[in-house]
Amino acid sequence: MxxxxxxxxxxxxxxxxxxxxxxxxxxxxxxxxxxxxxxxxAVPIDQTVDDATTDAAIKRFKTQAVDGYDLLLLEAISRAGAGQIRIITDDIDYSVVPDSQVFTSNKYIIQEAALQNKLVVR
Structure with a gap:
């Protein structure tokens, strides 16, 4: 590139x-x-990687096709009580996270959102 x-x-x-x-x-x-x-x-969050966080991330791993770092980040967001997951990223993995908003310039995520009628342009 x-x-x-x-x-x-x-x-x-x-x-x-x-x-x-x-x-x-x-x-x-x-x-x-x-x-x-x-x-x-934004709502700032602290991330502690302990047994409970890791166990919850592994549980999420069964249903969401994201890597380990993303699993821990998603778990930290969820634990922070920030409500709906809203994330700024170019990582295409986040496009599979249910009930989330992804703010991106990644053309592949944008194309997929458009195909699914989920694209919001601001």
Missing amino acids: RFMIQSHGWLPIKEYRHNDPIERANVVAEVQFTWRRVKAI
Whole structure:
């Protein structure tokens, strides 16, 4: 995959992290701005990986095709009492989590949501 760096032409994705300090600073500033906005509306959660959390994640593993990290994150969200799971991600695994809202720019998730008449555009 490739993307455009403003003044340098095409670079392999993620190469800007090491080879373009100006673009890296731009990305850092954008992420900081976005994180402040997310924190203003999100419910913060702490995640403890103990026997109860792991057992609940394994139970979820039977019905939701996500990896171990995602299982623990979903369990932490559920335990936090935040209500419906709402997550910002490009991870396609989250498209199989029932009763959740996924905020994404992943074209495959968007296409699948459109096919299932579940796409909401904001």
